[in-house]
Amino acid sequence: MGYSLSQTYNISGKILDSTTKTTINNVNIFIKNTDFGTITNEVGYFNLLLNEQLGNEIDLSIKMIGYKELIIPLNLSKKKINLGEIFIKPQSLELELIHIHSHKDRSNQISDVVLSGQELNNNLSGNIATTLSNQSNIGVNSIGTVTSKPVLRGYSGDRLLITKDGSETGDLSKSSIDHVIALDMTDVIEIEIIRGPKALLYGSNAIGGVINTSISGNPKVKVEKFKTKLLLGGESFNKGIYGNLMFYIPIKNNQLNVMINNRNTNDQTSPIGTIENTFSKTSNYKLGFTKYNKYSYINFIFENYNMDYGIPSSSEGHINGVDIELIKNTFQFNFHGDVSFFDFKQFDINYNYINYEHQEFENNSDYFSVALSKNTHNFKIEFQSFNLIMGSEINHKQFSPIGFYWTPKTDELDLSLFGFYEKDFFSFDILSSFRMGYLLIEPEQNNITLSNLDNKEIKTRTFKYFSSSLGLRKIINKFEINSWIMNTMKAPRLEELYSDGPHLGSYSYEIGEPNLQLEKIYGIESSIYYNSNPFNFSITTFYNYSPFYYQMNKMGECEEEFVIGESHPCAGSDFIEWGSGSSGWLYKYQTQGVKSSIKGIEFNLAYNYKNYKMVYDFSFTEGDDYTNQLPLSYINPTKQILNFIYKYELMNFNVRLSKINSQNRLGEFETFTRSSFLVDFVINYSKENKNITIQLNNIFNEEYYNHLSKIKSIMPEAGRNILINYKILF
Structure with missing residues (x-):
């Protein structure tokens, strides 16, 4: 990737609902992995001004509650970029198993793991430990299949965190091997293993990682x-x-x-x-x-x-x-x-x-x-x-x-x-x-x-x-x-x-x-x-x-x-x-x-x-x-x-x-x-x-x-x- 000298860029466009064709205001528009962003006005228009040294290749993210996030790759070879009308899709319910998320798109660390869609389905079992057991450095601590618990890189118990949509499961599974994780896998549509700095958003003792x-x-x-x-x-x-x-x-x-x-x-x-x-x-x-x-x-x-x-x-x-x-x-x-x-x-x-x-x-x-x-x-x-x-x-x-x-x-x-x-x-x-x-x-x-x-x-x-x-x-x-x-x-x-x-x-x-x-x-x-x-x-x-x-x-x-x-x-x-x-x-x-x-x-x-x-x-x-x-x-x-x-x-x-x-x-x-x-x-x-x-x-x-x-x-x-x-x- 090459790098340019500090220049001024202008990125503009109008955001519309792909179903109703109406404009949407207050949509978040930002450059991924930076703090540069803006929102659309009352007629759905945005104008993002950049005056900073950036890579020639950037990703423009368009995000709004109730809509699917849209990411547009851009090349900053031109100082003015008019994207015209941009249609975003309402967040519809999908058959989650069909949709596969890219490991690289969702992870902040190379060692992070994301199981969803077909990959989750190919590994799905009656408990989260066995479901994850085909991933690197994950073992299964058990006293019978029902009580199985994941071991991440040798860490078990409360040296790793298991959460449901970011909240703790609230059971007693950390206290003893015979206490189950109160989570049924038929209710799970995605599993993330989060490591590195972001893991501390979930708890102070996440050296083994967070299983969200x-x-x-x-x-x-x-x-x-x-x-x-x-x-x-x-x-x-x-x-x-x-x-x-x-x-x-x-x-x-x-x-x-x-x-x-x-x-x-x-x-x-x-x-x-x-x-x-x-x-x-x-x-x-x-x-x-x-x-x-x-x-x-x-x-x-x-x-x-x-x-x-x-x-x-x-x-x-x-x-x-x-x-x-x-x-x-x-x-x-x-x-x-x-x-x-x-x-x-x-x-x-x-x-x-x-x-x-x-x-x-x-x-x-x-x-x-x-x-x-x-x-x-x-x-x-x-x-x-x-x-x-x-x-x-x-x-x-x-x-x-x-x-x-x-x-x-x-x-x-x-x-x-x-x-x-x-x-x-x-x-x-x-x-x-x-x-x-x-x-x-x-x-x-x-x-x-x-x-x-x-x-x-x-x-x-x-x-x-x-x-x-x-x-x-x-x-x-x-x-x-x-x-x-x-x-x-x-x-x-x-x-x-x-x-x-x-x-x-x-x-x-x-x-x-x-x-x-x-x-x-x-x-x-x-x-x-x-x-x-x-x-x-x-x-x-x-x-x-x-x-x-x-x-x-x-x-x-x-x-x-x-x-x-x-x-x-x-x-x-x-x-x-x-x-x-x-x-x-x-x-x-x-x-x-x-x-x-x-x-x-x-x-x-x-x-x-x-x-x-x-x-x-x-x-x-x-x-x-x-x-x-x-x-x-x-x-x-x-x-x-x-x-x-x-x-x-x-x-x-x-x-x-x-x-x-x-x-x-x-x-x-x-x-x-x-x-x-x-x-x-x-x-x-x-x-x-x-x-x-x-x-x-x-x-x-x-x-x-x-x-x-x-x-x-x-x-x-x-x-x-x-x-x-x-x-x-x-």
């Missing part, structure tokens, strides 16, 4: 007439069947969205048998109402999510397994408006109330042993200009346990300010962000029953945190270079501080550390991307160091096997909590802070030839515990994936070969996991408003084990599986 899901019924999608979207599907390995029905009902300047969703699965199967008590039953109902004004909208959403699911049995915990019943009710208020306030062009207010409860039953019991509830109030305001985002967030949580679970009732209050800024500086794009805040954790200090902790250690804690990131981006001909640094601070979770009791579903007795300090991680990532049609490749390297990294470590392990009905071979050992669990004992786990690092590399290569495409991904992650001079536990092994894709008219055929290496770098008490080789075949048919996808996964019924599964000693992962997914819009 876009959900059906978003108020930004406005329809002109009644629409219905139907999704039906099923899969063979758990005899699962699911359906999603969505109605879009316009009423003058208002719109009503109604969703009904159900999913039922039986126990999952593997090449060597069935894993008992891994069933699930899910129902989800959602009602949304939006009032559209000329330059704004107001939206209300009510959602009810119910799920019953099973945790398989184990001789280390509950010999008959555990059943969990949960209910989550959500109320959302959203306001969005186009404004002219200083340089800000957009203003958003979001309020999210989530009431979450679940009960844990020993299998076949009529009475729960543990009940957990969490009420979340989240309030966020945000101003946005072409290159600047500023906002504030208040998050209040109330946690209450009942039964055989001794973590105290607790209130949490988190206040934060955040910002993101992007600036062109001497032909570089500079990106910066910050998030600063104050967290109050206030446990109830009366009527506490503890076994391993002292009651005096249960006290109010406060934490002040500051996370920041700085990055740059440079395009040189066919190359793009990204690099960023980040420091994150994470306050300990309630369970990491004050847990002192058995956890039914995770086969463990967990003990907190009340004196934990802020976890700090310092990271750097560098990437290079080359694109020369038909060939492109990217290489990304990352390194993260933490002087204080939380781990829930097993305190010991019995070397002799326990036989049900006989006395325990390690009777009296202090690393076991005696009298807990249906078998009378549970291993103890305690939170520990260690010095650690996680580093890795990701390589992607793609080649296109006519209707053929080949894509190769390689990813490697390695973690070290410097305090104990051991590898970090639960790091996903090296993975290679090769896709061969052929497109013929309305059909796509995809053969996917996956090689997962063995994992022999083991933390304390971890066990070796052998390598595996999997073959999948995917057929996709799309025509106008219909889409059908057939996934044939693990065609050769390979017996393979997931290193991050807590039940890998019981059973391997799913064997041969056929998944069929059908969508239609009418």
